[in-house]
Amino acid sequence: MPSPTRGFAPPPEVTGYFDGKTNRPAFSWADVWAEEHAYRFTVAKATELDLLNAFRRTISQALSEGQGIESWRPLIQAELTKLGWWGPRLVMDPTGQDDPVRVDFSSPRRLKTIFWSNVNSARSAGQWERAQRSKKFLPFALYVATTSSDPRPEHLALVGTILPVDHPFWKTYWPPNGWGCKCQVRMISAREAERLIGTTRIVGRNPDGSNITIEYRDTAPDLGPPVDVINRRTGERSSIPAGIDPGWHTNPGLARASTLIANLEAQLAEAAPVDANRVLTELWADPYLRLAPLLPEKVWLPAGHNPALAAELGAVSPVISITSETIADRITRHKMDVTAFALLPQILTEGAILPDIAGDSRVRTVLHRIGRTIWRSFVAVSANGYLRANSLHQKGESELRKQITRAGLGWPWD
16 A cells, blocks of 8 residues: 655644643643643643643644644544543543533544644744744735635635734734634735735625625725623633634734743743753744844843843843844844844853953943854843843954953853
């Protein structure tokens, strides 16, 4: 029997988004809400870790091989059969909030929901990352017609919307926008946007025979007021934009870039140096963190962990942060590759600490040699007591020696 044909491998940012998640066993889909989906992998009613791992491992394999649900189904069937989960089983709610329910993971409808909700979110996040990297040349996103044979009227009303990639509209309406949503966006140039805006096109026919016409416009359609929703499992109140299913009101890629940062500061402040350095190194290896300098909002990024430096400067936390603006400046004005900033955790943790060359008592110079390259960063303590790295440079040894000698300081590698 011939082996299955391997599909087209997806871009690395798609698999990176999915594989970068951590497991979150859950009884209900509402246990993992909105932005949390950007960094948690969950399957409703998969309350056992072995079961959740089976779903994650097989979906990851299908994603990396560019395969669809028909290729994934035998993979998950084999895994669930081995675990005794292929067929109806009674599942208990670990929290005790809900009564036990009978679940059948072999149900075609359930498998379809599990597979496509994860795959479509990963593809969406990957597309958003590529859009951020290419927005200099393709600055606009166009909401295109869905491939569904029975499109939702509210989603069809979004088709033809043309707005800049960083427009607030895309924070919530970047598809998918609900369970089973097949909507998509396409990145276009300013010239194409100008050509399309104000024109109309027939894309199909309604059941009554009338034409389905879309209008290309540079304003967001008015679908009505947002809907207030209370998550019955967590009690969290959310304002859901009209036309979007609750829980799907975030942009997967943007949420990943934001939540990676927001969930680390408190953990790092209490972590042992070896653990903090490992977490930071893994964090900077995530491609979505490296998008932060491209975002319009200013973002503080955790970049190092140094208790000795915190004690020397009287800081309230050993966590050292750097702004996305600083990184963007180094990238645009000084032509530095963003991947260089992945070295910051090592530089700020292992580097030699010297007084500030200019004599500022609130600033320290951090030097670290990696191979033949010497890296320099300046770390200051802010008015409210936090450590901030405000630069990163590659320095030649001869020039740096002269600067340090003129300042009356010793060379750290003598």
